[in-house]
Amino acid sequence: MKPTSPRVARRLAQKGSKSAALTVADLANRVAKAKVKGVDKALEERGKRILTSYLQTAATYAMPVKEVVGEMASGQAAWRLGHAVRDEILKTPPEAVKNAACVQGCAFCCILSGGEGGVITGFEAEQLHTAITPLKGQPDGRDWHPEACPALDPATRSCRAYDARPMICRSFLSTDAGACERNAAGAEEQGAGLLGSHLDYLVVHALCRQALKGITQVYTYSMASTAADAVAGTDGISTARHAPSALERACRDAAQAAKA
Ligand code: SF4
Numbered sequence: 001m002k003p004t005s006p007r008v009a010r011r012l013a014q015k016g017s018k019s020a021a022l023t024v025a026d027l028a029n030r031v032a033k034a035k036v037k038g039v040d041k042a043l044e045e046r047g048k049r050i051l052t053s054y055l056q057t058a059a060t061y062a063m064p065v066k067e068v069v070g071e072m073a074s075g076q077a078a079w080r081l082g083h084a085v086r087d088e089i090l091k092t093p094p095e096a097v098k099n100a101a102c103v104q105g106c107a108f109c110c111i112l113s114g115g116e117g118g119v120i121t122g123f124e125a126e127q128l129h130t131a132i133t134p135l136k137g138q139p140d141g142r143d144w145h146p147e148a149c150p151a152l153d154p155a156t157r158s159c160r161a162y163d164a165r166p167m168i169c170r171s172f173l174s175t176d177a178g179a180c181e182r183n184a185a186g187a188e189e190q191g192a193g194l195l196g197s198h199l200d201y202l203v204v205h206a207l208c209r210q211a212l213k214g215i216t217q218v219y220t221y222s223m224a225s226t227a228a229d230a231v232a233g234t235d236g237i238s239t240a241r242h243a244p245s246a247l248e249r250a251c252r253d254a255a256q257a258a259k260a
């Protein structure tokens with residue numbers, strides 16, 4: 001075994017004692033001090049309340065801090081919390097949900113129009129990649145439309161990773177399928193949007209990143225690249241990883257869209 005230099009050993013010991021000392025209460029303090037660029041104070045505070053309730057539950061059930069850090073870093077925490085908010089919204093569906101034109105086989109929203117299909121967390125990227133990898137080599141969404149998501153079935157236009165589809169796909173809806181079709185061809189018509197829970201999910205994940213600074217990295221991924229890599233047979237999700245600015249940009253864009 002390669003001998004460890006005294007300097008490296010000292011650094012590892014310091015690191016070890018630091019992580020050993022970390023508690024869920026410390027994480028809550030870090031969340032309280034965290035800031036998210038591009039969103040207003042009210043949204044940031046709302047995200048902090050949501051994330052703090054998760055940490056309180058973790059403390060109540062004596063969840064090991066290592067697991068809590070892992071869930072925050074992977075995006076599993078944001079996923080769970082985003083879902084909880086989404087379920088709450090859907091208990092009393094707003095008009096946009098009641099009048100949604102979304103049906104199976106209507107997939108103009110799966111045409112990603114040169115984009116990346118949205119920011120997804122590591123947890124979602126792993127799920128999506130795992131679900132699509134066995135479909136390697138089969139016709140995919142791009143056989144229907146060149147810019148469609150590779151997870152789409154070109155014959156039925158249904159999602160082939162339905163149970164593993166990311167939050168963005170679960171949050172997007174429209175009251176006008178015709179407008180979606182025209183938007184996929186370059187128009188900018190109204191009618192489509194994201195459930196408010198999506199913004200909470202993004203803000204919570206951005207807060208996790210800030211709160212875990214110096215402890216561990218919190219990445220985001222491109223949905224389109226993750227799906228394309230999976231059907232191409234690429235191992236793992238690292239090639240679909242984003243620069244840190246992508247999450248900030250997604251938060252800012254979603255906050256602006258929510259105001260419009
Ligand atoms: S968002 Fe638009 S394209 Fe997607 S399912 Fe709903 S109506 Fe169809």
Ligand code: SF4
Pocket residue numbers: 109110117141149150151152153158159160161162165166169
């Ligand atoms: S993951 Fe599924 S629902 Fe989401 S864009 Fe791709 S095909 Fe559509």
